Amino acid sequence: MRKPEEDRFRAFAGGQAAALRRCAYLFCGDWHLAEDLTQTTLVKIYRAWPKVQKQDSIQNYARRVLLNTWLDEKRRPWRRSELRMAAPPDFEDVGADPSAAEARSWAKDMTHRALLELPQRQRAALVLRYFDDLSVAETAAVLGCSEGTVKSQTARGLDTLRVVVDNLTAGRPARRAVS
Template identity: 55%
Template sequence: MRGSRSADEEQFRAFAARSSGPLTRLAYLLCGDGHLADDLVQTCLIRLYPVWPRLRDPDTADAYARKVLLRCWLNERRRPWRRSESGDGVVPDLPDDRADPAEAVGPEHDKQVLRRALAAIPPRQRAAVVLRYWAQYSVAETAAIMRCSEGTVKSQTARGLAALRVAVTSSDPIKEKAWTSSS
């Protein structure tokens, strides 16, 4: 029995090492805060450890870890000190220390605009958009992860994309033409 437990622990360590990066990126897209993303991944792995012996298929383990991560984030959003700390849940704009704003145009600028826009949309809409378009889950899979109906996923995704368009265009007028012409 001891050998089996040791093998499970080794497999879990390998899974945690392999999955920490992708889980952290997903958590960051959900919450918009690097430190909170790290905390969410840690909490996710802590919750995953006790059930690890029952998860044998790597695909199942990855999907289950993403579900646990999303639930950790939603639980974190419900905590009273998070609401009072962040107000409306929007990550505040940090001052840009660049001398020339024209230098901001480029792929890194696009990432910053998208991060701000994601932070500006409501949490459930953000979760639906991130799961559908970043994690590439189907509507049914997203509904199972979010514990809601497929219709709710569709409406949250549609509203999230609309809010994302507004947030992107309001934070970066240069992008307004690209977003309005692509929709």
């Protein structure tokens, strides 16, 4: 890659890495995995950079690559073998979470916990629509589906999210949604 192209990629990666990492965290719910997903996404974009910079929206392309990277990671056999429990067997290491340094509100924590209970496509639609503030058309472009599918996945996701939040606030075990 030539120096001007590499400089443009470095500027892109420097400006978008934090947003991609936040989006990856909202997809997967794990800061360490979000770091890995972001790094893998940036490597994939770097490899295709001469073609990528001709795209209309490089940010949407990056989100699409991130989403596909996360979905590929979810399909890996060693990820499927883990059993999910209602309560973790070990204590959470709050110091390992970068956001623990800030005062986390109850609503933010509840939202993250509830998002993890949603099926993958519903979670992706909600994260892209409401956390990344994309339009229906932009979300459809990132997910590679029709606008109607985005609307239905968003509506179903919000309904499921309400049920999960109600269960979490009532102290009942959260219903694990099928992905």
